[in-house]
Amino acid sequence: MGKVIDVMSLYPKDMNIYGDSGNVLTITRRLALYGYEPRVTAYNQGDEWPEHVDMILGGGGQDTGQKKIIDDFFRRADLLRTLATDGVPMLMICGMYQLFGEYFETVDGTRLDGIGVIQAHTVGRDVRMIGNLVEHSDEFGDIIGYENHSGQTFLRAGVDPLGRVDEEGRGNNGEDHTEGARMNNVIGTYMHGSLLPKNPAIADYLIRVAAERRYGEFGTADQTREQREELERIDTIAEQARAVAA
Ligand code: GLN
Numbered sequence: 001m002g003k004v005i006d007v008m009s010l011y012p013k014d015m016n017i018y019g020d021s022g023n024v025l026t027i028t029r030r031l032a033l034y035g036y037e038p039r040v041t042a043y044n045q046g047d048e049w050p051e052h053v054d055m056i057l058g059g060g061g062q063d064t065g066q067k068k069i070i071d072d073f074f075r076r077a078d079l080l081r082t083l084a085t086d087g088v089p090m091l092m093i094c095g096m097y098q099l100f101g102e103y104f105e106t107v108d109g110t111r112l113d114g115i116g117v118i119q120a121h122t123v124g125r126d127v128r129m130i131g132n133l134v135e136h137s138d139e140f141g142d143i144i145g146y147e148n149h150s151g152q153t154f155l156r157a158g159v160d161p162l163g164r165v166d167e168e169g170r171g172n173n174g175e176d177h178t179e180g181a182r183m184n185n186v187i188g189t190y191m192h193g194s195l196l197p198k199n200p201a202i203a204d205y206l207i208r209v210a211a212e213r214r215y216g217e218f219g220t221a222d223q224t225r226e227q228r229e230e231l232e233r234i235d236t237i238a239e240q241a242r243a244v245a246a
Pocket of ligand 1: 017059060061062063064066093094095096148149150151152
């Protein structure tokens with residue numbers, strides 16, 4: 001058997017909009033093309049927590065979706081905080097990004113407490129921030145995607161954003177040019193799109209960290225020539241998409 005990587009898709013029933021499931025597909029496909037054996041588990045409310053988790057991917061959702069999952073999410077809060085502290089790579093988009101923060105006060109005034117993995121809070125506004133989003137990160141280069149949120153997120157001092165929005169889009173709050181956040185190996189971001197097909201550098205970061213944590217290294221010894229070529233082909237397409245957007 002190949003080297004297994006256990007990937008969790010977090011709340012795909014309620015927290016999965018604007019193509020966020022594409023992130024799970026991208027990770028699955030790229031892991032296989034690197035010669036790993038991806039094993040994906042969907043975790044929804046009330047499900048059993050799997051024995052092993054190497055990576056967690058969470059998507060965006062309506063305020064109603066966020067309210068639906070919040071109780072179950074809190075039952076898993078300690079576990080998620082421990083995994084985040086241990087360095088498990090996680091990608092949390094929009095609605096889940098907000099709930100990984102300290103709290104989200106929705107536009108109707110409901111306060112949803114977050115689990116505080118990311119030191120940030122979010123306040124819902126009447127005016128939604130919608131449109132293409134381009135940001136720059138020193139580590140990942142230009143990151144491209146799409147945002148649609150009412151929540152304005154403010155990072156606490158010292159928290160690293162994922163990137164800086166200079167031209168296109170609003171980002172965390174439309175005011176301070178930051179977008180997303182990083183904490184250990186957790187990435188929170190407003191980037192839908194889906195994010196990972198267009199930004200393979202982020203997918204590879206998550207994969208590399210997951211493989212290093214589980215196997216002590218990220219190796220491509222089991223990769224075939226065909227797999228390598230297919231990966232190159234996919235990366236070329238992503239590069240073309242990025243050249244148009246960025
Ligand atoms: N409901 C949240 C907001 O509007 C998150 C939206 C999303 O995940 N796209 O801010």
